Amino acid sequence: MEYCSRILYKVGTLPSFQFHSRCKHMKLNHLIFADDLLLFSKGDYNSICMLMSALKMFAETSGLQMSLGKSEMYLTGMTEDEISRIQQVTGFRIGSLPFRYLGAPMSTKRLKVVNDCEALIDKMCMRVKVVLHNINSICRNYLWHGSYDSNSPGYVAWDMVCTSKDHGVLGVRNILLWNQAAVAKHVWAISHKKDSLWVKWVHSVYINEANWEGYQPPTNASWVWKCICHIKDQLWPMIAINDATQFSIAKTYKAPLPNGLPWRYNKGYGIDFLFLSIDSFFGLL
Structure with a gap:
């Protein structure tokens, strides 16, 4: 997974890659916990294609494949055409917020205690x-x-x-x-x-x-x-x-x-x- 992280970090250095607005300052486009991978980017087709290319490179090198059945993407502020286009290139199903990760709720809004x-x-x-x-x-x-x-x-x-x-x-x-x-x-x-x-x-x-x-x-x-x-x-x-x-x-x-x-x-x-x-x-x- 260290190799995967280095590839994704390299993607973040490319001029055409656009970070998520809350991740731009830290230049953060991924988090890895054990064998779980979280990807972040602006809702931009080219940026998402670059992330998918990085995952493909990692899969071809390591032999480790994504589990599409366990993968979801969460999108906001995008048109239906943009969402459909991105879904075709990723193969991920559309998830809804909030969702739970390691028992904690994940949401774009402030959580209510x-x-x-x-x-x-x-x-x-x-x-x-x-x-x-x-x-x-x-x-x-x-x-x-x-x-x-x-x-x-x-x-x-x-x-x-x-x-x-x-x-x-x-x-x-x-x-x-x-x-x-x-x-x-x-x-x-x-x-x-x-x-x-x-x-x-x-x-x-x-x-x-x-x-x-x-x-x-x-x-x-x-x-x-x-x-x-x-x-x-x-x-x-x-x-x-x-x-x-x-x-x-x-x-x-x-x-x-x-x-x-x-x-x-x-x-x-x-x-x-x-x-x-x-x-x-x-x-x-």
């Missing part, structure tokens, strides 16, 4: 909350009672137990705080404009040329993006201690606030995050 995403979000959040709280609970029970399933309370507040050894306490890792420090890696990646599709997309769609440190998300931004921006505002001094080449979750977690005090878990944000690779957030925004 209640109708489109509520079940998926609830399922993800509940699993993450359970995992994070259970890890903290197991650690707390083992420390005070020597078993993981005790219901007896601890002798000292867990926030105090998790305070750094520099402050004379045990310094046990708080998984909820660690989770926030992990999310902060996304803030750092955006700040240093790392070579990532997700980072490029965020700069293109949300930030543009704005100052990232002082940036505030628009009211219509996604919930995930607002939470990342909140982590930025909350942990910026600790994020800034990382250099441009490498981010350390451990260093961020251990870093004190500017006043020298340890930072505390903010119950409003962060608990619903589990650290993922940067590119994996692309489909959630």
Whole structure:
């Protein structure tokens, strides 16, 4: 699939190829996940023919063929004649929006949480909350009672137990705080404009040329993006201690606030995050 990606990238460098309007800035004409391929272009006959020629070249070279029965195309703002002409050259059936990919709804319109995403979000959040709280609970029970399933309370507040050894306490890792420090890696990646599709997309769609440190998300931004921006505002001094080449979750977690005090878990944000690779957030925004 790497060879397929290189061919499609080459197609994007040709002067006659026209990108989709939302992909032009990043020069994005495809995404590959495992053996799934998503193609993007302007609804232009020549551009689509170029993409199909690239797939044909890949098939002839690798022996891997498209499954037309599992392939669909989604078109908007085009005449019936244009659609018919494109369908003849591709052989794909016409799909309708929204459709689901990996369980998430795909649409050209802003998704409605209640109708489109509520079940998926609830399922993800509940699993993450359970995992994070259970890890903290197991650690707390083992420390005070020597078993993981005790219901007896601890002798000292867990926030105090998790305070750094520099402050004379045990310094046990708080998984909820660690989770926030992990999310902060996304803030750092955006700040240093790392070579990532997700980072490029965020700069293109949300930030543009704005100052990232002082940036505030628009009211219509996604919930995930607002939470990342909140982590930025909350942990910026600790994020800034990382250099441009490498981010350390451990260093961020251990870093004190500017006043020298340890930072505390903010119950409003962060608990619903589990650290993922940067590119994996692309489909959630």
